[in-house]
Amino acid sequence: MKNTIKIIASLFLLFVFTASVAKGQDWNVPASAKNKQNPYEASTKNISSGKKIYNINCKSCHGDAGMGNMLPLQPVAPSDLGSQAFLIQGDGEIYYKINKGQGAMPTFEKTLSDEDKWMVITYLRSFDKNKKESKQVAEVVNPEVSDVNLVLDINNEEKKINANLSGVTEKGDRVALQGIELSIKVKRSFGYLDISGDDAYTNEKGNVTIQFPADLPGDREGHVNLLVKVTDDAYYGEVSVDRISSIGLPTDPVNPLDERAMWGTRANAPIWIILSYVGGVISIWGVIFLVLFQLIQLPKMAKNKE
Template sequence: MKNTMKNIAALFLIFVFSGSVVNAQGWTVPASAKKKQNPYEATSKNISSGKKIYNIQCKSCHGDPTMANMLPLAPVAPTDLGAQNFLIQSDGEIFYKVNKGQGAMPAFEKTISDEDKWMVIAFLRSFDKNKKVKQQVAEVKNPEVTDVKLELNVNEADKTMLAKLSGVTKKGKRVGLQGIEMSFLVKRSFGYLDVSGEDPYTNESGDVQIQFPKDLPGDREGQVNMLVKVTDDAFYGNLEEKRVVTLGVPTDPVNPLDERAMWGTRANAPIWIIVTFVGGVLAIWSVIFLVLFQMIKLPKLAKSKD
């Protein structure tokens, strides 16, 4: 028993020590990799794309940037990627580390595209307060506006939808708002289906147009419930527009309860379940009748023995 405990303690110390050694060694990033700069501008569109990728690929371990809510792994916890001591690195250093991985962090060189990795770096740079790393900034500057409106136009002939986001300037002129991400969502049985496409950002006129999927089922008339909204914009809020549009493929609704299946009603239960149930009931009642019959015979058997 003592030897077993000693072995366990030794293995634990080796594990902790090896983790400490890995952490102490740090990363060795080639000079050529450090010089790389993000080829994508830090626009609101790219930052938003990077945020989506980060939430899918990185958040489960690294948590929310600047919130220090990383996954408590041992012996070395993941880094807060929004911390300033992390962001003093160059774009190339971060890109290299994401590619190669180390310790518990996997290598993403072949699992995430280079473009997506640069988008994540653009997102992380939005938390950089030190500004020690020069970055390209090409943000869209919309004027200060009031009475922000979201309008939706539907062309049922070619199955397109056009959303327009606009506001009134201080001079009283209504202008389009550029570079704002929009979400086009179709209501389905268990939530919403995003049909926004790859570039759901408003242009200089405040417009964004999408092509509705040509094979998406609707009701008998082809109608679907649409929800179009501004995607989490800090300036304009969560504006949204709901509308029933005839853009889906006309489809006769199928009631799952009408099928002969496990979840069907009694009349539509699978044949094997009905046979099994009836057979089981008959078997149980047969046993009951057999027991009763034997009990009736007991007095006669007792008299015959007397």
């Protein structure tokens, strides 16, 4: 009898706990928050940026947006943030939930900037069928691919760099990857100079084209070392191309050691340093000779006193 009572009590407590947790997932979004509107346009750049932020901060629990592969937590599993059931909410409601968190959902109020949160919402809206039909949101959907390939085409005369990004689908077709941010850098003496600009995102053909700075120097033949890579390496892996090209401004190299400067060799040291050094050496040796002279004079001075 006692065991039966314990079992019933345990089941009752489990029911109460489950109900309380489930209730904790009910959101009470203030009306003022619901009225918030996304201030950012649904551009390829913004959607791609939102996807990157989503993959880092949301994917581990919510899975791939629109795929239904959420983490199977109990008693309440995370929502599929790309589903129509979720996207029926307004932008302000989604923003509030990302910002405040509740229950198992952490708060991102201080973890993500306001812009980052809106970028995530912009990305999620790309799965909204109603928005797609009205063409209010640009759709950026890249299939799962392998063998990601980055190809460079450099026009030295026009000083243009074109990069193309593609991958192979499960069916074996090579397709362009759209909306992916590329980093384009030039190796300098003490690191890399980023020349990508703000719009280095692949278009629908997988291309990014940038204008190389006309005044960026290379060696005597204009050779520079270019490094182009996919910034979202957490998703696509390390994809990069390192190439030497004569796209730079031909420049005679200047050896800093040839100048009369602080870092120059002895012959090219600044005059004031040379004079200071010589003056210091003369002063020190002068003091030494003076001391020696005085020491030599001590016996004579002692005899004179006697």
